[in-house]
Amino acid sequence: MLKDITLGQYFPGDTVAHKLDPRTKILLVVLYIAALFSARGVVGYAILALCLAACVRISRVGLKALVRGLKPVLFIIIFTGILNLFFTPGDHYLLEWGFLKVSDTGLRNAVFMVVRIMLLIMGTFLMTYTTSPISLTDGLEQLLGGLKRFHVPVHELAMMMSIALRFIPTLIEETDKIMSAQKARGADFESGNLMQKAKALIPILVPLFISAFRRADELAVAMECRCYHGGEGRTKLHVLKYERRDYVALFLGVLVLAAVLVLRHMGL
Amino acid sequence: MEPILQIKNLTHTYGIGTPFQRSAVEDMSFDVYSGEFLGIIGHTGSGKSTLIQHLNGLLKPTSGQVLLRGKDIWAEPKKIRNVRFQVGLVFQYPEYQLFEETVYKDIAFGPTNMGKRGDELDACVREAARLVGIRDDQLEKSPFELSGGQKRRVALAGVIAMEPQVLVLDEPTAGLDPAGRENLMANIRDYHRNKHTTVILVSHSMDEIAQNVDRILVLKSAHVLMSGTPAEVFARGQELLAAGLDVPQVTRIAMALRERGLAVDPAVYTVRDLERQLLALRKGGAVC
Numbered sequence: 056m057l058k059d060i061t062l063g064q065y066f067p068g069d070t071v072a073h074k075l076d077p078r079t080k081i082l083l084v085v086l087y088i089a090a091l092f093s094a095r096g097v098v099g100y101a102i103l104a105l106c107l108a109a110c111v112r113i114s115r116v117g118l119k120a121l122v123r124g125l126k127p128v129l130f131i132i133i134f135t136g137i138l139n140l141f142f143t144p145g146d147h148y149l150l151e152w153g154f155l156k157v158s159d160t161g162l163r164n165a166v167f168m169v170v171r172i173m174l175l176i177m178g179t180f181l182m183t184y185t186t187s188p189i190s191l192t193d194g195l196e197q198l199l200g201g202l203k204r205f206h207v208p209v210h211e212l213a214m215m216m217s218i219a220l221r222f223i224p225t226l227i228e229e230t231d232k233i234m235s236a237q238k239a240r241g242a243d244f245e246s247g248n249l250m251q252k253a254k255a256l257i258p259i260l261v262p263l264f265i266s267a268f269r270r271a272d273e274l275a276v277a278m279e280c281r282c283y284h285g286g287e288g289r290t291k292l293h294v295l296k297y298e299r300r301d302y303v304a305l306f307l308g309v310l311v312l313a314a315v316l317v318l319r320h321m322g323l
Numbered sequence: 324m325e326p327i328l329q330i331k332n333l334t335h336t337y338g339i340g341t342p343f344q345r346s347a348v349e350d351m352s353f354d355v356y357s358g359e360f361l362g363i364i365g366h367t368g369s370g371k372s373t374l375i376q377h378l379n380g381l382l383k384p385t386s387g388q389v390l391l392r393g394k395d396i397w398a399e400p401k402k403i404r405n406v407r408f409q410v411g412l413v414f415q416y417p418e419y420q421l422f423e424e425t426v427y428k429d430i431a432f433g434p435t436n437m438g439k440r441g442d443e444l445d446a447c448v449r450e451a452a453r454l455v456g457i458r459d460d461q462l463e464k465s466p467f468e469l470s471g472g473q474k475r476r477v478a479l480a481g482v483i484a485m486e487p488q489v490l491v492l493d494e495p496t497a498g499l500d501p502a503g504r505e506n507l508m509a510n511i512r513d514y515h516r517n518k519h520t521t522v523i524l525v526s527h528s529m530d531e532i533a534q535n536v537d538r539i540l541v542l543k544s545a546h547v548l549m550s551g552t553p554a555e556v557f558a559r560g561q562e563l564l565a566a567g568l569d570v571p572q573v574t575r576i577a578m579a580l581r582e583r584g585l586a587v588d589p590a591v592y593t594v595r596d597l598e599r600q601l602l603a604l605r606k607g608g609a610v611c
Contacts, residue, residue, distance in 0.1 A: 066342055119340050235381050236420040239412040240481060241404055241436030258432065261422035265467075 064224070065187045071300060072114035072185045077194025079301040080182050086308040087178050090315040091171055098323040099315045100170055106311055107178055116184045124180040125173060132172050140165035188220035190293070197295055210286025218274070226267065233262050326354035327489060327521055328378060328410070333387035335373050347373035349545040350387070355489065355523065360515050362532035363525045365542030366567065371525050372415070374542070375491050378523070379410035408437050411487030415494045417478030418471060426452075426469070426477050427462040433485040451484035452477075454514050456506070472503040476510070483514065489521040490514070496531065508535060533557070533571040533592040541568065558590035573597050 067073075075083075087103070094100050111118060125132070143165075145158025183191065196213035203209050234244070237258045244255050335348040348370045355361055365371050376382040377389050380396050380403040389396050396406045411433075414420070423429035430448045439447065452462060455476040461469070466477050479495065495511065496504040512535060515522045526532050532539060532553075539556045541548040543566050549556055556563070560570045560578050570578070571592045577600075580587045585604065591597045 117341065120342075232414065233420055235376065236414045236417065237432075238381060239379060239407055239414070240420075240433035241407055241485070242432075243404065243436065258420075258422045262420050266419055 064184065066116055066120065066184045067187075068115055068185065070114050070185075072110060072116075072181075074300070075185075075304055076295055076297055076301045077186050077190040078198050078295060079297070079304050080186055081191075081194050081198060083304060083308045084179055084182050086312050088175060090312045091175055091178075093312075093319050094171075094315050095319045096323040099318045100167065100174070102311065102314060102318070103174055104170075107174055107181070110181055111177075114181060114185045116181060120184065121177050121180055125176055128172070128176060132169055135172060136165045136169045139168050189217055192217040192220065193291070193293070193295060210289070214286075222270070225270070226263070229266055230259065230263055233259050324356040324359070327357040327392060328355035329388075329390040329393070330354070330374075330377070331388045331390065333374070333377060333389065334385050335370075335377065335382060336385045337373075339385075346385075346545050348377070351542075351545075351547055352387075353540060353547055353550060355521060356538075358519050358521055359538055360536045361521070361523045362536035362539045363523060363542065364527060364529065364532050364539060364568065365548075366527065368544075369542040370545045371542055372493060375412060375493055375523070375525060378489070378491055379412045380406045381412070404436075408433075408485050409487055410489045410491060411482040411485055412491045413479055413482045413493060413495060415497060416475075417482075418474035421466040421474060421478060421481075424465060425463050426457065426466050429466050429477060430462075430480045430484050433481055437485060447484050447486060448480075451480040454483055454517075455480045455510050472499055472507070475499070476507070479507075479510075487520070489523065491523045491525070493525045494527070495524070496526075496528075504531070511535075527569075529569045529571045529574075533574075541566075543568070553592050554590040557592045560589055 087106070090099075090103055094103060111121060140157055140161050141155050143158055143161030145160035147159045148156050149159055149162065150157040186194075192213045195216070196209055199207070199209045199213075234242075238244075242255060242258055244252070247255065330351055330353050333348055333351045334346060336344060336346045338344045351370075351374065363371055363374070373382065377384055380389075383397060391406060391409060396403065421429050423432065427448060430451055431444055434444050434447050449459075449462075452459075457473070457476055457480060461473070466474055469477065475495070479492075483490065492511065496507055499507065508531065511522065511524070514520070524532065524536060536553065538551065539553055540550045541556060541563070548566060549559060549562070557570055557574045560574050563570050573594055573596075574589070574592050577587045577591045577597055578589055581589055587597070587600055587604070591600060
């Protein structure tokens with residue numbers, strides 16, 4: 056059950072999508088999101104969906120895994136869809152049922168909104184699926200490096216993020232283990248009212264917190280043993296370097312955004 | 324003897340439909356007899372942990388069946404909790420599951436979930452604490468004040484207190500010092516002897532298995548490699564070594580002696596047996 060959470064999970068591979076510089080991929084996702092939010096009509100969305108499909112194809116990440124990523128946000132997607140469907144005023148109503156009215160703009164908005172969120176999530180997931188958390192934070196650190204001049208602790212933030220990402224699967228695994236252990240002692244997480252369900256979480260949360268603190272402590276000691284002292288003067292094992300494929304990918308990304316913007320202007 | 328648990332063609336596959344798909348247990352079949360002390364041995368990744376989580380219904384088989392007293396445990400999925408009370412499972416490093424304010428309350432968690440209250444609850448908590456060697460004055464302490472070995476005893480008591488018919492222990496002595504290991508194993512042996520329950524011990528220490536169990540099940544890469552009494556299994560010492568598994572130290576000595584031409588039974592696995600054989604050989608005039 057918990058294993059379904061795929062946040063930040065990385066599927067190793069050897070495709071162009073995996074080999075791209077993490078900075079390129081982050082920038083591409085930014086361009087992609089910008090394009091998603093500028094798209095107005097069917098043609099714009101279709102182009103973006105096609106782009107995503109092409110990227111998925113190139114990356115050889117199974118479509119199944121990508122769709123599974125949508126599961127945790129299914130509720131939000133449905134909720135947004137319904138809100139847009141029923142509560143958008145329009146000049147022409149297709150359906151009226153009490154206070155619930157479906158207008159033509161409402162239907163249009165709902166469909167576009169749902170498609171937009173789905174494309175957004177699948178696009179960002181594709182990045183995390185093809186980029187290891189370490190190189191992802193490396194990329195972010197490099198991209199935001201300029202902010203150091205304004206005393207933003209970029210390195211520390213990046214380090215915190217990579218540690219957090221690194222420990223998500225560990226903590227999920229740990230939670231699974233603790234849950235199994237308590238279930239073996241007859242703990243019941245499914246039945247009962249809200250209060251009982253909240254109470255049933257105590258046998259999981261207490262051990263989980265204790266082990267999280269223990270891990271944090273051990274990690275801090277291990278880092279100090281290796282003389283970690285922050286980002287000052289720290290060199291990298293893998294120095295990021297833009298290759299030709301990165302320029303090509305970025306060029307294509309900008310091209311798509313431009314196309315979507317032009318289409319938006321034309322109202323398509 | 325009558326089988327209490329029957330595992331029939333059990334297969335469990337993780338991550339179906341992802342690049343990580345793999346079978347941790349594949350087409351395993353074996354019986355566990357009532358009252359026996361069964362040892363399960365295998366490498367990390369041989370499917371031990373996955374297998375035992377099927378015995379009390381924490382995992383649902385991808386295919387195959389687990390029968391408890393002849394009844395499929397998944398016949399009524401809603402009543403799976405009853406199976407968990409009958410097949411008690413103690414995980415690896417169980418001390419990390421403690422959460423209550425006092426040792427007493429923590430041990431009482433399982434029996435309370437079963438619906439026990441009052442005197443009945445008190446009796447089984449105290450009995451379980453006694454069986455694992457927790458003193459009465461420790462019952463009111465916070466479990467987090469205890470040492471690692473004692474915490475593990477408390478966790479073990481938490482499962483024993485449910486009075487399960489089958490007790491499954493996953494590496495109960497991992498990470499303990501030699502004295503703590505021997506102590507804990509002695510408790511478990513006593514428990515088995517006095518309560519006449521079935522105990523399944525999972526371990527990767529051949530010596531620990533050899534000294535305690537009636538029957539051994541050897542797992543290798545998701546399959547049952549061999550099963551039988553310790554003597555039967557260790558008689559196939561060469562096969563075990565070829566499979567990358569260990570044999571007890573005594574068996575290894577016996578095998579080495581045999582290679583040098585001494586007629587020692589290769590299936591010995593206790594110091595006493597080997598001693599007896601060597602003395603007999605000496606009397607017979609063999610040269611060591």
